[in-house]
Amino acid sequence: MTGMQVIFLINALVSVLAGIMLATSRKLIHAGLWLILTLFGVAIMFGLLEASFLAIVQGVVYIGAIAILIIFAIMLTRETMEESHGKRTRWILTSIVALITLAGILLALLTWPQSSSLTLPLSEEQQSIAELGLALVDPERYLVPFEVASLLLLAALVGAVYVAVERKGEEK
Amino acid sequence: MLHEWLYLAIFLAISLFIPAVAIGLAALLSPRKPAPIKNSTYECGIETVGPTRIQFKAQYYLYALLFLIFDVETVLLYPFAVAYQKIALFGVIEVVVFILILAAGLVYAWRNGAFEWQ
């Protein structure tokens, strides 16, 4: 059992546990904190796969921006310090659906022909972030998705400003 | 490269550990005499009235959302910045277009008063 396998197992265990705690937390704000731990677990997963850029971007964007946004949303709603009660039947139905989905995914993974082969180690050229940068501005590779991403961000910006800013003379 | 991440993980763990140990030490050394007046919420010397909630202010959420959008944009620009030395002028023009689209979004937000603190 190499060191990497140990780290992967610990990370997987912690992430799954954090996910379970996230779904079953009584207080909403604790669920927010468990979410941050889960996201951190994903970042470590990226690091283990030697995708350093993605790991750090996960930290910057997800933990540094999205998690704070979610915590803001939690705090700006009412009754966040109080506990939320869910009905018994709702719990059972949800867990059944989740189990079926999990079974389906596991089945799909196990019947996938490449599930038992190891991943190839990345070549030095493939690992560099410069390669990613070159691919993003190459017209034959990922330029169009790059520009479309900027349009998507623009749409999100316009939508957010339109919804959040009080129109002068209208009610909120 | 992996051992670099290991070092970072160790460093993060230690930097979380040191203040925890310091606070634990202070908890051991300090007296502990909880009294209802000491523990009550502070509000300029008068009693608190009403539950601890503040009014919903969309402005805070809007700032966080704007930050998220510009953060994602900046993160998308970093691979370009790393590969900059190898990119021709044409590639730079494409990225200029990217930045200009988002600058247009910034101008839109400015014009619609998103930056006025209500």
Place this chain on the structure above:
Amino acid sequence: MNLLLDPVNVIAEWLTRLMTGWGFSTGLVQFILFVIGAGVLSMGAMLFTVLLIWIERKLGGRFQDRIGPNRVGPWGIFQTIADMLKIFTKELIHPAGADKVLFNLAPILAVASVLALWAVVPFASTVIGVNINVGVLYILAVGGLGELGIILAGFGSNNKYALLGGFRAVAQLLSYEVPLAITLLVPVLLSGSMGMNDIAAAQNVWYIFLAPVAALVFFIASIAENGRAPFDLIEAGSEIVAGFNIEYSGLKFGMFYVADFLHAFTSAMIFSAIFLGGWQGPGAETIPLLGFVYMLIKTAVVYFVMLAIRFSLPRLRIDQMMNLNWKYLTPLALASVLLTAILDKVVPVSLMLVRVGVFLAGNVLLFLISDRLVALYRRGKEQERKIVSSPRPLAVSLLEPPAENQEVQP
């Protein structure tokens, strides 16, 4: 001889040989070395804060035409230790209704986020915590951790004022992280790598000369990220009754202040690593200790400038701060990135002096244009403001009674 020139690596090699001699595997030896290195660096940073607080109080006193602490020990150097002893033994009050997890986690996160920055600062050409190839983004990620600590402090205190203060603090920090992230693109652009040691090593000409506008925006944004004057609305004692750390007492409160002081110095270190060439200087490649000395000198200069700004400028209001960030700094940061990107491709790298000259000219032009735009914008805003009423005299003379058709003005 070697020990004097490159002490850290020599000690590391000696320890490696010692432990391999004891029979440990190389993986374990590396792990132990990592733990020792990280521990020494973090403890050093924490202990350095003691000196830092004294320096700041003394210098602050001199700026404000007073002496500063001078009773406890010669020149008051033991003042901070006395303060630390006092804070360690104060009672840690746990306010009623405060969430235990949030309330206790917040100061730990605040200090951890600053300490974690020390892992990527290049102290010398061979001494750096770890030169990960995404060092610049790591700085941004760790900043997010600090903001999380503040919002948890505000929310976990079960106090309206703390919550309000926490929200305003996080709004300020989030907003100022945008120009910070954008201007960090410029050194990455010029050096072709995100690793901090690579950026420090690639500066044959300091980047502050190649991109002064970006350096200025980065400097202002990092002062705002620290929560220092003139952006210290976070700790404004007179406005919202001390903000998000109202309910904290004892060492938990002390931790927030340790984070504040240490963050200023760490920001100064990062600025000098990225824009002032870090450990570069005559003879620094061969003698790492000399590189460390250069780094310290540059950081000290930047830190002094930060302190000078702190003790000289009045505090900005929250709406002035947000205006400054979104309407001035962010467009300026975007413009400087565009300028640097286009200039470096359009003007081929021929002579070093010519290159520096072209960049400087471009930046000065950008600065002048933005200055003109700002002046125009302000003039436009002032013309919008109409005169509602002219000021009325407050006092009426009592000697002559008012005439019949004149009203007495209060």
